[in-house]
Amino acid sequence: MAVLEVINLKVEFPTRRGVLTAVDEVSLSIDAGEILGVVGESGAGKSLTGAAVVGLLEPPGEVAGGQVFLQGRDITHLPENEMRQIRGDQIGVIFQDPLTSLNPLYTIGRQLTETILTHMKLSPAQAKDKAISLLHEVGIPAPEMRLNAFPHEFSGGMRQRVVIALALCCDPSVIIADEPTTALDVSVQAQIIALLKKLAKEKGVAMMLVTHDMGVIAEAADRVAVMYSGRLAEVGDVRKVIDEPKHPYTVGLMGSIPQIGQNLKKLPNIPGSMPRLNTRPLGCAFESRCTKSSEICKTKIPALSSVPEENRQAACWLFQEENEYA
Amino acid sequence: MTSISFGKKWASLLDHDVTYSFLHSPTAIIAAFVTLCFFILSFGAPIITSYTPFDPESLDLMDGFIPPAWSPNGEVAHFLGTDGQGRDILAAILYGTQVSLTVGLLSVVLSISIGIPLGIIAGYFGGIVDTAIMRIADVQLTIPPILIALMIDGVARTVFTHSLHEVVAIPVLIVSIGIASWPQYARISRSGAMVERKKDYIAAARLIQTPTHLILIRHIVPNVFGPTLIVATIGVAVAIIIEATLSFLGVGVPPTAPSLGTLIRIGNDFIFSGEWWITFFPAFALVLLVLSVNLIGDWLRDTFNPKLR
């Protein structure tokens, strides 16, 4: 059974110019020990999906449809006090910027033990031991001494490890990581990716890795969900999606990423840009930039459906008949 | 400059988020309306009322101490009553507001004219220039603005002869309140300048050898002016109160051009003898005016606060 299951999630923003749908009928599922990459450009809605799952949508954004199931339990519209108990305990969150994720006024030891004691029934001494073992697990040298250090005394990569430790401290079953490596140097990125992979496998944590960086996804994820203009374009095994993309957007995206040794004069690219939330077209959002579009693409939104003979899903009329549209 | 049609500019103004916010904020609309009324009525006083309460020759002691129109012994002709000298209270308020608004607005204009340039110079250049300007500002900030205004005003009184002083009293008041308040605008402009100077568009301007003074005027000032203006709006209210306080204490405007503060002082003597209206109405007008300006300032600040948008 999937640890985290998202069904037809819809996130809306009521504004003075009408209601904007930022996330439109997105369905995902993550199993224990699996890393699902959610990739897309800025404005595609991937961060909002992650935020909606954890109940951290900033108003006026709201979940306007769909459901989120955590280990079978519907947590979509839980009241805030119950959601707070789940957050940190069953769902851990890693944000992009380690500098602002940690409170600069408290030592990391205090932040760790505080989180542990909030969710687990341990004595302060036991919480301290757990904090030390967590820091050790994420690769911070001499953890007993670092407990009394403040966040600014750590380097960027070390800080992110502390944030990961914080996310892990109550043995959550799900971790949502929103651009965990974007603010870090390239060589540190690799270390953090390796750490995340190790933790997912060893602890059986289901991880949602949200990022715009396909390279990170290629390294870290098992499966990938590609988002475009608030909807899912393609979902599948990471190596297959990268090497043999099906959805025209994914094809264009993979093609436009420069690769070492390519020796091309011109990078293939997709002309135009992703429609903004307030200018989404009637049919498929990618239609105006698609080289393979047809009449039906202009008027009907293709649903995410299985690509025949592949363990893949794509939201594209190329792979489905009209009467499949539900 | 590109010529954009006036119609297009007007249309974009109407459609602007700020306009929308204004039209949807009842407080802002009411406050703006009240302030506008004060402006129009006070500067239109000569047209609105035939009384000239500060021209001693038009006064008649027999008209003294008439209560407001709705009381017994009241007269409709003197709607809010008269004071001991026969001055019509309503007319006095209108003329008095003129003085209050003039001093309030012009002193803020002066403060900004000193504060913004000093602030952006301190913020843009940093180092010893910054330290020098800010320490002067800090020292001045330790002294309450009223005291500073009192000091400058006191000096003026000794320098100018009595009759000359009557003429220059209002400009002196504007200058003293203006000088008392520049540090806060300098501080805001300074932090704005410090943020903007690091941005790449400033680097781009330096790249093409734009002289520093032009960078300050064309790039820094426009980007720093917004937050300063918001504080200035509330600053007008504060300036009006400072002026009223000084006039109440008797060291502000001369008796020939009284402001609301003076009127309150005059009426103060009569509170306990029953002629309450002589103080009450000018005081009420002052409170209403300051409150309205403050509310506009609040609305402006909330509208431009990026976090709240």
Added chain:
Amino acid sequence: MHENLMLDVQSLKIHFDVSSPFVTRALKRLPKAVLKAVDGLTFSIAKGQTFSLVGESGCGKSTVARSVAGLYTPTSGEIHVNSGATQRPAKREQLKNTSRAVQMIFQDPYASLDPRWRVHSIIAEPIRAFGLAKDEKDEKYQVDNLLEQVGLSPDDGTKFPHEFSGGQRQRISIARALSSKPDFLICDEPTSALDVSVQAQILNLMSHLQETLGLTYLFISHDLAVIDHMSDHIGVMYLGRLCEITPKSELFKNPLHPYTKLLLETIPDLKGKKSRAPLEGEVPNPINPPTGCTFHPRCPFATRRCITEQPILRSIGKSQVACHAIE
């Protein structure tokens, strides 16, 4: 300086004094702290070519870019631009001439355009500064041409920056840079803040402009794949020094310096590396860099010599490498 060179940098050093204020230092007996952002750089760029500087954050590449542009004064060393026509530090009269010919594109599309100015004025600023337009009509003609050249429309001139996306803003930045008809363009991470598909559009635009206008580029980036696509020659920087200078064909086939090799192995790549040991440790603090070769604490080939003696660039094959272990 050779006729053919657009840029010639010799032993460039840029040090910043980041000491605590004098009183604090005296009371606490702290030493002077100097941030050696650039510590002895030597390289050159031929006309019409693209030279890239690549490295992680803190290696000094942005500082180099800004000094070449004239925004920082070198602590020591020389910068010759455009066949010796100007050198930095330069005299006032020379500066005006060079700045017309040397322009810069910045990393952050949200901070590189004045939010209060309309796009037309932003692009026209260099035109006005150098008096390149006869009158207002000529100015508009030039600006409209530039807008079209970068893939926008003349109508966009009346709009404000906030009405545009990140990619479009970079196009406006490029139009502004081109408006003074420069020969040399310094590009400081121009696509790092952009989405990957937008990046492809901007890189293609820049390649196209280089071809049609005969521009020379100094290209700064931390993204090796982008560097590979754009460059003719590449300089790898670490903590203010050049480790290796190589032509593009050599960098990925035959990396010589240990840092270059490790960089190549650690960048996440679409092909997905199977299992590689990530490079341990992090980039040290440039205020107190390691002695000798700054890379020695993280280098698997470090020897005694590396701790004490700073390596200098030596030619090996088509590249230049600064490493004791290679020799």
